[in-house]
Amino acid sequence: MKRFLASAAAVLLVATATTLTADVDLKDIQCVVAKKAADASKSADYKDGKVFFCCNGCAGKFAKDTEKYAVKANHQLVATKQYVQKKCPFSGGKLNESTAIKLAGTKVAFCCNNCKGKAEGAEDDEAKLKLIYNDKAFKKGFELAKKE
Known part of the structure; x- marks a missing residue:
């Protein structure tokens, strides 16, 4: 049942x-x-x-x-451009475009090279996805895209 x-x-x-x-x-x-x-x-x-x-x-x-x-769903929201990155997923700070990396088809930027290093230091892409797209990081760094 x-x-x-x-x-x-x-x-x-x-x-x-x-x-x-x-x-x-x-x-x-x-x-x-x-x-x-x-x-x-x-x-x-x-x-x-x-x-x-x-x-x-x-x-x-x-x-x-x-x-x-949640991690895969959050990533998919960004990959389909329904959500956009507005802040660093780790600190919530202003983005520095020179820190941008590509991850599983999405571009992710950070506030500084320390945060970028944290992401790049993760074991593999799956670990990086978990760091960047977990609910806490997602809430800090990403927002619903505005409809035009």
Whole structure:
């Protein structure tokens, strides 16, 4: 019964998500849950934006435990240009463009070389993503993009 309710909730979540995807380019964007291409018809509302999945099964997994997928979801919001960086994700300070790095298809800048070094010192791209796109860092450094 729990599985049925969770599946029904996931399908409902995807089915009722409004389609604002015309403004979102999903080229090279992966599902938040699986390492597959994201599908514009499989989305869920998240932090005043939308995250995209490859299938309803992944949407259901995300709906059950958004915290588990927060780093990938936050990164996807930036990769799809729904959120933009405004401050350093570590200090919340003013960005210095000379510190910018590329990370998993997104450009990230920092306030200083010390913060840049913290990111570059992470073991691999996955560790860097966890540092920069965890909820605390995301809240400090990124904002919802303004609609034109």
